Amino acid sequence: MQFEYKIKGGDFSEAGTISSKLKKILKQLNIDNKIIKKVVIALYEAEVNVIAHAYNGKVNIDIDTEKIEINIKDKGPGIENIAKAMEKGFSTATSKVREMGFGAGMGLPNIKKNSDKLDIKSKVSEGTNLKIITFLNK
């Protein structure tokens, strides 16, 4: 089963809208609460990343009986050094973004922590693709 959503860069007021929709779907599918929590946190962080750094993005969610696969593609500056971006506390967010309570450098580490498989592909000044996989039967 597939779902597709769009994200607009810079629109912080909308952060969490898609993860909230996904939460509703997963509740209806009777997915374990702990898994729901993980998936929702991971997607929320990914949403914030697109909003904070990119121009726009697209979220594709694919759910089957084995796993939840979330693909987030954005058009934006891309990540120069993925290994560095994965470090806790590392952030390229502007001070203004930080003042708003975002950009603490926990985004990608948090996504990794709350997913079973994380795949990042990025091209500088083009954009970033994130693939987050959560397995349902562990």
Place this chain on the structure above:
Amino acid sequence: MQENYFYHALKIDKKQCIGCTHCISVCPTQAIRIINGKAEIIQNRCVDCGECYKACPVSAIKVEDNDLNIINKFKYKVALIPAILRSQFPDNINESKIFDSLIQIGFTHVYEVELSADLISKKVKEELKSKNCVKPLISSFCPAIVRLIQVKFPSLIDNIIKIKPPIDITALYIKKHLSENGVDPKDIGIFYITPCAAKIAAIYSPVGEIKSVVNGTFNLNNIYNRIFKNLIKNNEKDNNSQKINLTKTQLTWCLTNGEAKNYSCKSLSIDGIQNVIEYLEKIETQKIKDVDFLELRACDESCAGGILNVQNRFLSVEKMMKLSKENTNTNFVSKITDYKEFLEKKILIEDIKPRSMIKLDENLDQAINKMEKIQKIMNFLPKIDCGACGAPTCLALAEDIAQNKADISQCIFLKKNINTDKTVEKIWGKNRFKNIEDYES
């Protein structure tokens, strides 16, 4: 099976119901459908909040009540009253007159529920400080909220504080206290005068307990009438020796911010079930963090807004606040403190079980199938949420269809030729029903 049985105090009087759909659209858990021209409550979805009762234009929704005579089964007949009861009467009727009237209509003892509030706030403070505390800690005070979390927010069940609400703790105290004074516990009947339907359900079908200590309930509006009649009859008598003055904390406990204000950590008080739902949706998606304590109440203005109250809720709050300001009794010591150790041992409730109404199927494969079916059906439905099909929204109808509990032919907008009707087109626009041909084919 216990999980399949929920006592509900809200009942629909089929003779009075005109099948108007007001109730189905206000129900926060979408627990009502119109069937054969009458509203019907889906029992395992209902949380007894009373929104339908308020919305019904013909008073067809009733709150079950007991005959006052049931107190006569007991030798000692205890009236357990909410503090809010005093705010229902005019200013010249003070609490001792109310207490006296209760005795005159047949009770032998009168106690106020909120006596145990301080005990609870002490326990909550301890819990907030403990390392294993799941935050935000959610108050267990409002039974409609506890039920709402069970059916709609099962992932937040662990956030509900596992402490009994004041009714149960005060009732335990009364039983212990009277039995220590030579009364056989079997002879004690404790009856709660309730301002809402949820508290009735909480007593007859408690959550996290096997059986409530309270023996029964009476609806506040009916007791109000009894007291009033009695006051008119003998307004000069004033002989109550049992009068108890509540402290400021106890007096305002059932009002909005009555609990939250006692805690120095970041605490919020939210009243009105729709406001509560909006907030819980947000904490479920982790959008709000760093809040320690949540006082959540289903009724607007908390218990002052209970559906069985007589007085206007705003006037009621004003009176309670005034009484609390005038109250100099800041460290009132009730006998309840003598039973602190006994009550603290019994203060906890067992695990609260989810009763999720949201899941489409236990089996994931089936659930996915059903969800895909819902998506398909939603392409045809007009998304007007008119309620004419008997379900509160188009989505609710689609879900019912996927669960084989309804049929797509219930949608009146999918009737033949509706897309060629000019009047319909004028209201709903040209393209609204363009899918109807696909549906027909």
